[in-house]
Amino acid sequence: MLDWVRATPAERRLLPGGRMQGPTPWVIAIMMFVMVVIAAAGLSLANAAGVVSRGVENRYSVQVANGAARAPAAEAALRNAPGVAAVRPVPETEMRKTLERWLGPEGAKADLPLPALIDVDLKPGVSPQAIATKVEAAVPGARFVAHSATLKPMLRAIHSLTWVAFAIVLMIALATAAAVVLAARSALAANRPTIEVMHGVGATDDQVARLFQRRIAIDSLNGGAAGALAAGVVLLVIAGGRAAWVEDVAGGPLLTFLDLVALALLPLLGTLLATLVARIAVLRALREAL
Structure with missing residues (x-):
């Protein structure tokens, strides 16, 4: 899979990219920023629901009128x-x-x-x-009431919000993939003369696609890292300057270590998704042009 993003010095000169050039990395940075913030909110809600559920699992109240x-x-x-x-x-x-x-x-x-x-x-x-x-x-006449039954509507609402947050993350990922397809096709159209020369000297569609997927991969990695970093700063500000794994008012972790690892992996997963989508889009466009 590394061959998809690796390029020779000659290939880099044919289609340069990187360093947040053009609109693509900025669009991906905005998408990644929103994705990380919403994913962190969803994970925090899931953890809060788990803390509350465990806290009231064996807790009851007796009410005597x-x-x-x-x-x-x-x-x-x-x-x-x-x-x-x-x-x-x-x-x-x-x-x-x-x-x-x-x-x-x-x-x-x-x-x-x-x-x-x-x-x-x-x-x-x-x-x-x-x-x-x-x-x-x-x-x-005394009533024996479970705290979990009292909090069940609130927990149901928290779980619903958690699934909504994860659904939004998925939709943003799909929107990012669509933006990558548009960027790849636009770059393909802008570099049509270069592609025709490459085909004329014997270059294959796979070699051409590797040029574009390398550029998209670099743009996605730069934009994703910038967006995730900005999201991390915002989350720290929201947390009052504390680390994201400190305990919240409910007595449980706001974000666990595994949650932080998952959030940190989002830019890498986004880069892999963008590279794969760009490769498929470019190969399909080249076949349609034949």
Whole structure:
């Protein structure tokens, strides 16, 4: 495959290129910039969803309506149940502060009835149905709610946004391939006299295509590297100057090391795609011209 991009000194003089000359590398740089930013956003969303899912996997809440008097019985049932790792009653003052943020000053009034709320962590492998049965037996009417069920709509939305981001990356890659085809055909038309001379002295279509794929490969590599570098700077600015693998507010990594490697490989993958597309487009155009 290296023969596709390798050229002799004579071939370089026939069709020079590189150093961000012409519009092609700039178009590819813009495409790569958008692609890296959107791919990083998609990977961050996927990681955030994974962190949230793992964080609430074994976490539940017990809700007791008008439970100021019945909350101790529910708490005792939870502490005596096998498989319960932690029991944390939520103070009423904390609940009223939360309501005040949502409802304003009316939410902090003492005469507003509040249910008792107890956070529960279960050990891995423990049946939540068994714990719910014990709690409901001790306190009739108590609700045993999984945090994952509460956050399920949000997680579904995050997963949808992740797939949308990856779909946009794919569409940008296809748009870049189309731009490369147009650039290759334009260069082919602009250098038609040179191609006719090469054919006249016995050059094959493969030799001609190698000239153009080399130029496209250099333009793609230069433009892709410039776009990816600019995207990396923007992502660092968005992250507040921190490294991209620091922990976010959810307690999980924003971007893992493998994510960074995948983002760094995008310019190389883009170069390979552009080279292959340029070769196919040039060979097809040469055959059509015969």
